[in-house]
Amino acid sequence: MTVRPLILALALLLPAAAPQATAPVPAPTPPPVEKPVVVRAYPHDSTAFTEGLLIADGALYESTGREGQSVIRQVDLASGRTLRQATVPSGLFGEGIVAWGPELRSVTWHGGRGFRWSRPALKKLGEWKYAGEGWAMTDDGRQIILSDGTPRLRFLNPATMAVARTLDVTVNGRPLKYLNELEYIDGQIWANVWMTPYIVRIDPASGVVKAVVDLSELVARAGVTDRDSVANGIAYDRAKHRIFVTGKNWPELYEIRLGGGAKR
Ligand SMILES: [Ca+2]
Incomplete structure (x- = not known):
């Protein structure tokens, strides 16, 4: 385990700091940590620096x-x-994607430029703007959800891409930053936490992390050694209830399921 995951592990497992004096506040219960079982492994382009992953109408899309x-x-x-x-315009660092209607929409790391693409042809249809950084997106069927590396997720009106509300994500009562690739799965927001092997499962109403999915064994199986080759990329096949994960420059993509691993 490298230093950063260890720090996160401690943040996840240690109780929140006790309040100064006044009435005692019960410490939040640490979320359970789940280890997924690999259902099947698929080849993945090891040159792909994965930033976004999703399934729409049965088709797998990836952004790099x-x-x-x-x-x-x-x-x-x-x-x-x-x-x-399709190629993201030159000079830009591509980040995540979301499917909305007949489109894919994408964000870029810096500069606030988002793009609209046709699906499945991937022809560029237009642009949209947002403030700050863009890391990843998903949707809950009503709004598009945007991460930007902070603990705050933005919910966007898909018609205008304006911010409709924000959600501050916490674990053990503390803000959790570095939220990266996203996927909305059965009423929860799943998010890779950048530079760690963890996916957090977030309650979209409260922002509280309800569970942690530990991908350490998949990181080891992928055999990547570059420190940037972190777990990133979650796709949910709603029709077949299949969950897929991969990582930056990983040689494999995994269908996983929960429920077979130890909790602690
Ligand atoms: Ca995703």
Whole structure:
């Protein structure tokens, strides 16, 4: 375990700091930590610096980062091959994607430029603007949810992409930053926590982390050694109730399920 995951692990497992004097406040209960079981492994392009992952109408889409390497692509799940691909405008560091209606929408790290793409052709349709950084997106069926590396998630009106509300995410009563790739799964927001092997499962009403999914064994299985090759990318196949995860430059993408691992 590297230093940063250890710090997060401690933040997750230690109780919140006791309040100064006054009435005692019960310490929040640490969320359970779940270890997923791998249902099946698929090939993944190990040159893909994964920033976004989703399934829409049965098709797998992935976005990648780094200037000059930022693309949005449709990927064949079984083979890992790219079926079609669009390039994010030059000079930009691509980040996450969300499917909305017949479109994909994407964000970029700095500069507040988002893009709209047709689906599945991936033709650029237009742009939209937002404040601050863009890290990843998902949707709850009504609004688009945007992460930006802070503990605050933004909920956007899909018609205007204006901020409708915000949600501050906490674990053990403390703000949790570095929320990265997102997926809305059965009433919870799942988020990779950047530079860690953890996915947190967030209550979309309170912002409280209800459970932690520990991908440490998948990180080891992926065999990546570069410190940037962290777990990132969650996709949910709503039709078949399948959950997929991968990481930046990982050679494999995994279908996982919960319920088979130890809790602590
Ligand atoms: Ca996702």
